[in-house]
Amino acid sequence: MKQDIKLCMIGAGRVGKNHSRAITRHVPAAKIVALVDPAVEIINETGDEFGVENRFDSLEQAVEKVDFDAVVITTPTFTHKSLACTAANHGKHVFLEKPMALSLEECDEIIKTCEDNQVFLQLGFMRRFEPEFVEAAKRIQAGEIGVPMFVKSLTHGPGLPPAWASDLKRSNGMLAEVNSHDWDATRWLMGSDYLRVYTEVANFKGERFNVQTPDFYDNVLVSIKFESGGLGTFSGICPCEYGYDARMEIVGDKGILQIGEMKGQAILTCTNRDQGLITPIYRTWPQRFAWGYIYELEHFVECIQKGEQPKVGGEEGRWAVAGVLAGTRSFQEERPVYLKEILN
Ligand SMILES: NC(=O)c1ccc[n+]([C@@H]2O[C@H](COP(=O)([O-])OP(=O)(O)OC[C@H]3O[C@@H](n4cnc5c(N)ncnc54)[C@H](O)[C@@H]3O)[C@@H](O)[C@H]2O)c1
CATH class of the missing domain: 3.30.360.10 (Dihydrodipicolinate Reductase; domain 2)
Known part of the structure; x- marks a missing residue:
């Protein structure tokens, strides 16, 4: 089983901080190796709190500079499609916060891009x-x-x-x-x-x-x-x-x-x-929903380790x-x- 799943957090705002906390404290099989957020104050606050040294203002820069297995996307909805597809096209598994996207066309593009690149897609339905x-x-x-x-x-x-x-x-x-x-x-x-x-x-x-x-x-x-x-x-x-x-x-x-x-x-x-x-x-x-956030992220990491499809994915997000x-x-x-x- 693959150990030490390396994660890149995209978005360091309210949910980015919440998920960074859940991963750092409760998901020992994962390590946050990079943080992406163009808002300087926010990325520094979250990076300092969780000891993440690699900080970037775009996903493209993170991909170029740091090696990681997956992304956790916690950015505003209008950015979801572009970030999820970019990550998938670079072979990264995708944990994507709800709502999946703004339209069904965007959802379909995310689902197809993840399938084409054979990466997992999990939606942030922590309930x-x-x-x-x-x-x-x-x-x-x-x-x-x-x-x-x-x-x-x-x-x-x-x-x-x-x-x-x-x-x-x-x-x-x-x-x-x-x-x-x-x-x-x-x-x-x-x-x-x-x-x-x-x-x-x-x-x-x-x-x-x-x-x-x-x-x-x-x-x-x-x-x-x-x-x-x-x-x-x-x-x-x-x-x-x-x-x-x-x-x-x-x-x-x-x-x-x-x-x-x-x-x-x-x-x-x-x-x-x-x-x-x-x-x-x-x-x-x-x-x-403290436990829901921990368990959903633990599940995502376990799915990557075991090579298994997450139980909440694109279909649920699209519906x-x-x-x-x-x-x-x-x-x-x-x-x-x-x-x-x-x-x-
Ligand atoms: N699961 C839940 O219970 C839950 C709760 C609240 C929000 N959410 C979802 O989480 C997502 C984020 O919500 P939030 O409340 O944290 O928003 P937020 O505004 O607090 O944080 C979003 C962060 O994303 C950053 N950002 C914007 N564009 C970016 C980009 N292209 N690349 C990297 N970073 C970028 C912003 O600078 C900001 O710091 C939304 O999809 C929201 O619906 C989920």
């Missing part, structure tokens, strides 16, 4: 590795709640995302930035593709936060009809004031299964009977992008949208 989601999937697949009939999901995040992420043209907006995980997890746990979606959006805080981008929304509600006949709904809110909140509920014809809770720590205090019980909520996504595009068209045209309109 597929988070222990309670994995357990839920196992139980559903074993038939514990019967045939999945209905799924409810939500992702509410506290901080206003980076400016590019509020811009529909550069990110596809919150449906992609925040709810990519709901698109993927509802499809995964219902065991079915989407047939039709209907979306409503609202903007409560844009003006307060001086967000200037056209079509900005900070609340979204999605209704889904699945190919299986099942139904689903999920919400996105960002920024929400109260913390980071990601929960799911799946109802089958024999029972119900819930994943996650608002409580971020198993601790309760009561010092005032009028105020009642007090317990901490999850504050951030790195805290809520989530298709959901985002259908959902966006739905609120823009104020009507339900069939996936076949997007996939054709």
Whole structure:
């Protein structure tokens, strides 16, 4: 088995830092040998924190100067296709953050380029590795709640995302930035593709936060009809004031299964009977999905070591992008949208 997988981190921002931390502390079979980010202050901060000496402002420079097996891409969505294809064309395996890309054409180009170069492609859907989601999937697949009939999901995040992420043209907006995980997890746990979606959006805080981008929304509600006949709904809110909140509920014809809770720590205090019980909520996504990020990166490295295909790849990434595009068209045209309109 191949030892010491050498990684190049592309993007040293919020997720670049989160993944560098997970790899450095928890994935001993991997070593970060290079960092790429044109933002000098950010690359230096992340490079210093994780002891990465080789720092570059482009992937091409890193490829020329340093030997590595794979890249971990944590840059804005509009850069994903170009970076993933460049890495694959240089024979590097690709771990790519969600959303996979801006369009299905871009997704197809990434998938084909990885296949042509015989490199692995893994998508950053960490819920597929988070222990309670994995357990839920196992139980559903074993038939514990019967045939999945209905799924409810939500992702509410506290901080206003980076400016590019509020811009529909550069990110596809919150449906992609925040709810990519709901698109993927509802499809995964219902065991079915989407047939039709209907979306409503609202903007409560844009003006307060001086967000200037056209079509900005900070609340979204999605209704889904699945190919299986099942139904689903999920919400996105960002920024929400109260913390980071990601929960799911799946109802089958024999029972119900819930994943996650608002409580971020198993601790309760009561010092005032009028105020009642007090317990901490999850504050951030790195805290809520800490194990998911570690396990997904461990899986990527193990797949390279063993020469095995990662279990979450281009197909899952492409379906989530298709959901985002259908959902966006739905609120823009104020009507339900069939996936076949997007996939054709
Ligand atoms: N899996 C998750 O839970 C999760 C959470 C948040 C964000 N994300 C995703 O991670 C990605 C990055 O999000 P973020 O919040 O870290 O963004 P960010 O803006 O904090 O960081 C992105 C970094 O990429 C750098 N960059 C831009 N173009 C580059 C290029 N061509 N080459 C190298 N570096 C480049 C920027 O300078 C910046 O430092 C997005 O795809 C986002 O959707 C995933």
